[in-house]
Amino acid sequence: MLVKAGLECLGEGGITAFTIDNICKKAEASRGLIAHHFGSKDGLLAAVYEAAYEPMLQEVNSDPPLKFPSMLKRIFGVESYSVENLRIWLALWGEFAVNPKLRAAHQRNYGSYKAAVEAAIEEHCFAHGLKVDAAAMAASVIALADGFWLEQCIDPEGFDSARALAAAQSLLEPLLGKLEDADES
């Protein structure tokens, strides 16, 4: 599958390794196939991006809806902190800043991601009788996740998802109450 091969290329060598040659060699397909299926390299990149975002959305969307403490644990889950994921997303972020089409797609996805986090925070506050600005709090939570994620890119040994989660919890608990109760991991 071309999308899978594209993801792997991004994960191995960043945006520089995302070339027709590389991808088709990895997918064991001919060089023309990308143009045939996706129109152009950019078309494939868009598909690759969607494939990369899907697991993030699944992370926060489940039925029944996650309680906020469990959602927090998922957001800071180990998967996101792998080296491949790091390279994939840093490459994509670099594209967002430059490629308006891709940025638009990301805005859409980010919007629904943030909405899910916001809803969980609202539910949490209602259940515990708290009064906070859920939208701002959701932005803060996502900022913390992304920020710690960037930090572990610099220092993969000194930093891991468990430490990031703990730090985030200790920042959030004064405002949201205890967050370590597990409903369903």
Added chain:
Amino acid sequence: MLVKAGLECLGEGGITAFTIDNICKKAEASRGLIAHHFGSKDGLLAAVYEAAYEPMLQEVNSDPPLKFPSMLKRIFGVESYSVENLRIWLALWGEFAVNPKLRAAHQRNYGSYKAAVEAAIEEHCFAHGLKVDAAAMAASVIALADGFWLEQCIDPEGFDSARALAAAQSLLEPLLGKLEDADES
């Protein structure tokens, strides 16, 4: 100056625009000059990175040392939130994940940046009789700054440095006390 031209190229088109042709055209120099001065394109990129980091270090290092509340304001300063700065740094982050030499340089710089933040937090806590893990708190502060910075990349209108600062303050104040007192902006 080649370094300045390189920065501008990164700021305009990300890592894709960081090519010998582009840079030399912008610097009004011949294509051979980069190899002559920096050995290779990678050599120039390293120099460009250092030039990009310098203002960040100056941000937190001053004489006399900044108090933490003022430092926080500087960290969330407007300059970092410009579109050019965004593109420059996202391009560099993408390289960190892939280029070990550059990552090593960034680790070094990040270390001294974090140390400055940590020192300010320690001083703050000592002065106010607080007891916190300054190292972890410094990591959290930096994570918040970077995370909000990423978010405003997605949504430049709905997000700015003032809002990010306010959100960070409201997260930190329960643990560090009031942070809005200004000693010297």
Added chain:
DNA sequence: GCTCTTACTATACGAATGTTCAGCAAGGAG
């Protein structure tokens, strides 16, 4: 049987990439 569509291959092409290198102009030392 024939034709049309679909999925895919393989080659060719021009434009760009980064690096190498011979050479040039200027200026100081002897």
Added chain:
DNA sequence: CTCCTTGCTGAACATTCGTATAGTAAGAGC
């Protein structure tokens, strides 16, 4: 004056890039 260094140029180089295109193989519809 000659010699040597230094800072820089610009053409040439082999690769590699993304795309376009002609061609092949398989299958469905009739």
